[in-house]
Amino acid sequence: MATPQWPKMEKRALLGKRISRLDGPVKATGQAKYAYDMNRPGMLYARCCFAPYGAMKINGIDASAAEKAPGVRAVLVEQNMIGDEVRYVGQILATVAADTEEQAHEALRLIKVDFERLDMVLDDMNPANATGKPSGKEEGTVDDAMAAAKVVSEGEYGIPVITHCCLEAHGQVSEFKDGEMTFWPSTQSVSAYAEGMDQSIEVEQSKIHVDCQYMGGGFGSKFSHDQWGVIGALLSKQTGRPVKLMLERDQELMVAGNRPSAFGKVRVAVSPEGKMTAIDADVWGTGGNGGYRMPPVPYVFEGIPNVRNKGQGIKTNRGSQRAWRAPSHPQGCFITMAAVEDAAAAAGIDALEFFKNNLDLTSRPEVYAEQLDIAAELIGYKTKAHLRGQGEGPVRRGIGISIHTWGGMGHPSNCDAIINPDGSVEIRLGTQDLGSGTRTVVGIVAAETYGLPLEAITVSMGNNKYPFSSASGGSTTVGGVSSSTRIACTNALNALLEVVAPRLGVAPEALEVAGGKIFESAKPGNSIAWKDACGLMGPNPITKQGANEQKASQDLKLIDAGVGGVQMADVSVDIETGVVTLNEMVAVQDCGLIVDLKTAESQVYGGLIMGITYALYEEALYNHKTGRMLNGDLEFYRLAGLKDIGQLKVHMMTTEKYDSRGVIGLGEPPVISPGAAISNAVANAAGVRVPHLPLTPERVIVALQKGGILV
Amino acid sequence: MADSTKTTRGSGLSRRGFLKGISAGGVATGLVGGAAVQHGKVVEAAPAVVGPGDTAIKLKINGEVKSLTVEPRTTLLDALRNRLDITGAKKVCDRGTCGACTLWIDGQPAYACSVLAIDAEDSEITTIESLGTPERMTALQQAFVNNDAQQCGFCTPGMIMACEAFLKENPSPTRDQVRDGISGNLCRCGTYHGIIDAVLEAAKTMKGGA
Structure with a gap:
């Protein structure tokens, strides 16, 4: 009998190899159809009229002129907003559905909104604006430890609100027909997309169909059907026509995903032995109109014996925060690792030595020690490193270090494995592929389990008619679907082995499968080809279900949680212009058993690049008087381009020690450290901490002037 | 406006x-x-x-x-x-x-x-x-697949069109020339590393150097 545990490393045909993603060709040829690309017969285009100020009292919304405009089929006014207050710019007030996009756009201009402006709060850098209940803790005797320290370093750090900026805007096509509603959304949650929607659109849950084969980026912002999902459905019901509602770029950047900011004042005590003995952190920031959770400070170095921290949120008149790849971690990591590096510099200790000397304060000292050595080797630390501020000349080079962690436990997932009498195999599950390679992972696990080539497997997913699989967030998908697929495939295989065993004259327990054959383990010559074996099944396919139940799967070592990663950055700082150039970045990452090394490495490269972007360029800027976003486009909301990323090196931990833990998620970890590593590199090069990200020339110059380096 | x-x-x-x-x-x-x-x-x-x-x-x-x-x-x-x-x-x-x-x-x-x-x-x-179809891709499209130069894939068609045009003008580009030439196309997933490798591989393949 086949068992669900992963095969031993030396027995694997596909697992852990570099395999091209299954949907690569359809994407590279432009044939992949995203929500934005769905064109249905008779489809209308919807556009939203949104609040132009961050705080308004709405007295009335008059859409009568818009309703009569050419091509307009329906206008949906947000009646509940009348008499209510707008709390952030971009809040939807009405939506127009028209025959063409141009007509919808034109009609928006005819909507008259009667309003009064209200006062608003936009400043999240001032802790005095905090209104939320403070959270935090006090452990040990912080003040005593500070008093006994050899050095107490003190710093201020900040990381602003940034956006998710998915290239495919949020939205969907909705089509109401014969009492049933079909959605083609851009979503991270196919199975649960319609949850909680049935009441607002008055369509039973069982009559809501969801299909999303490809989606253009989510990064944590596309879990919900959102207000526009309901609006699109209502407009389709009202007009009897399919409706496409995709947010425009400015609205996408304002309301469809903000990462909370974090600012902090931190003190770190260092003992004469170079150990961190105490940390005192005061942290604040904004989740916009949403809530605020204090980022973890201290981060990773959670074993610092004396800790006092306090966190408080500032409610501001801007769009609500959404989960952004590794929620809270990039912020907590940046504030902590910058403070740690400042402490090392204040104590006059080499940063790498300081990190290593304090690893016993982390929960994975051995992993980090191994990874720090690998990263140091890859970046050439020995030859390039110097103490802070020892660079010379107008362009100064420096290295920065950061370490991070993440959970990544596989989420609840169900899967059907189907073996057909003709030998074909289909795997069905209601998961989604965000571009992380989920489809390919499922195919690899199935092919490995059946000893078949990857092309022999049909992976059916991205539709809510398939078995429920959870939303893709928090690096939980690959663990979840690998486990459910492996279990379902094993169950189906065992049913097939029962059928085949008599033919080979042995018990099913004596059989195994590899290379397209089922054979007796002790006598491999006693075999039958896969296709012939399936021919013995009779007319009905074998369908078996598998479920990822976290505890059970963890016991089987199919999945696990908790990883470590180290990143180092090598930068040049032009101290006359303040321009930071990223020369090189190294990422060393553990993620347990790797299903597909190629797409796994892509996650890490992608994390590095996204991290470089928020370290050097990204910031959502708002006018404090109007509440409007000043850079709600892709020209001034800058993303890194090909020229900005320097040389990147990725090293995955693939040895047996890591592999034997099972599959652990990878999407979040690599994006956590770049801000800290790059900021630390800039401090190392420039000789002074630039307290706030992104590290724009202006900020670098100001810091150099304050530090007396540029006069 | x-x-x-x-x-x-x-x-x-x-x-x-x-x-x-x-x-x-x-x-x-x-x-x-x-x-x-x-x-x-x-x-x-x-x-x-x-x-x-x-x-x-x-x-x-x-x-x-x-x-x-x-x-x-x-x-x-x-x-x-x-x-x-x-x-x-x-x-x-x-x-x-x-x-x-x-x-x-x-x-x-x-x-x-x-x-x-x-x-x-x-x-x-x-x-x-x-250009190519999934069954018959161009050398560049194949190189995009080989080098995993795409994740969500939303920027990919534009990238491919830019890279194909770039290769016509620069059949033997250096790494830095690729960085310059394709800098007008943005990707959010962070596939630039793969894109540079893909363009260099395609340049080689197109010259028969596979």
Whole structure:
């Protein structure tokens, strides 16, 4: 009998190899159809009229002129907003559905909104604006430890609100027909997309169909059907026509995903032995109109014996925060690792030595020690490193270090494995592929389990008619679907082995499968080809279900949680212009058993690049008087381009020690450290901490002037 | 931004002028009257006034002539996507910044969001749909797959169109030339590393060096 545990490393045909993603060709040829690309017969285009100020009292919304405009089929006014207050710019007030996009756009201009402006709060850098209940803790005797320290370093750090900026805007096509509603959304949650929607659109849950084969980026912002999902459905019901509602770029950047900011004042005590003995952190920031959770400070170095921290949120008149790849971690990591590096510099200790000397304060000292050595080797630390501020000349080079962690436990997932009498195999599950390679992972696990080539497997997913699989967030998908697929495939295989065993004259327990054959383990010559074996099944396919139940799967070592990663950055700082150039970045990452090394490495490269972007360029800027976003486009909301990323090196931990833990998620970890590593590199090069990200020339110059380096 | 409800057909503003970072609405005003250089020739402007409202035009796309109606202000990108269901070119920034809508006009890469459909009437428009198919990819498309130069894939069609055009001009590029040449296209998933490798691999394959 086949068992669900992963095969031993030396027995694997596909697992852990570099395999091209299954949907690569359809994407590279432009044939992949995203929500934005769905064109249905008779489809209308919807556009939203949104609040132009961050705080308004709405007295009335008059859409009568818009309703009569050419091509307009329906206008949906947000009646509940009348008499209510707008709390952030971009809040939807009405939506127009028209025959063409141009007509919808034109009609928006005819909507008259009667309003009064209200006062608003936009400043999240001032802790005095905090209104939320403070959270935090006090452990040990912080003040005593500070008093006994050899050095107490003190710093201020900040990381602003940034956006998710998915290239495919949020939205969907909705089509109401014969009492049933079909959605083609851009979503991270196919199975649960319609949850909680049935009441607002008055369509039973069982009559809501969801299909999303490809989606253009989510990064944590596309879990919900959102207000526009309901609006699109209502407009389709009202007009009897399919409706496409995709947010425009400015609205996408304002309301469809903000990462909370974090600012902090931190003190770190260092003992004469170079150990961190105490940390005192005061942290604040904004989740916009949403809530605020204090980022973890201290981060990773959670074993610092004396800790006092306090966190408080500032409610501001801007769009609500959404989960952004590794929620809270990039912020907590940046504030902590910058403070740690400042402490090392204040104590006059080499940063790498300081990190290593304090690893016993982390929960994975051995992993980090191994990874720090690998990263140091890859970046050439020995030859390039110097103490802070020892660079010379107008362009100064420096290295920065950061370490991070993440959970990544596989989420609840169900899967059907189907073996057909003709030998074909289909795997069905209601998961989604965000571009992380989920489809390919499922195919690899199935092919490995059946000893078949990857092309022999049909992976059916991205539709809510398939078995429920959870939303893709928090690096939980690959663990979840690998486990459910492996279990379902094993169950189906065992049913097939029962059928085949008599033919080979042995018990099913004596059989195994590899290379397209089922054979007796002790006598491999006693075999039958896969296709012939399936021919013995009779007319009905074998369908078996598998479920990822976290505890059970963890016991089987199919999945696990908790990883470590180290990143180092090598930068040049032009101290006359303040321009930071990223020369090189190294990422060393553990993620347990790797299903597909190629797409796994892509996650890490992608994390590095996204991290470089928020370290050097990204910031959502708002006018404090109007509440409007000043850079709600892709020209001034800058993303890194090909020229900005320097040389990147990725090293995955693939040895047996890591592999034997099972599959652990990878999407979040690599994006956590770049801000800290790059900021630390800039401090190392420039000789002074630039307290706030992104590290724009202006900020670098100001810091150099304050530090007396540029006069 | 002012919307054009009235503009001229077949005006002579060069595409290059269009792409100098001005938005479609702004351009329309600059279109009326005057002569300009197009394809190196001086074209006399004899503008027939069209619009507002639907205007019948013909576009030559991937070698096929398509008849359609657009408003004068309709961009080439919206005409392709909304009127003709040709959706390879993606709408992302709609302001000529990100490159996701890159296609070729008379063989030259252009941002379809920054060209009016009515101004593309006399040109050969080439979209990603005319390159390879999943079964028969171009060397570059295959290299994108091999090097995992795509994740969500939304920027990919524009990237491919930009990279194919770049390789025509630079058949033997260096790494730095690729960085420069493709810097007009943005990706959010962070696939640049794979893209550079893919372009270099394709250059090699196209020269028979596989």
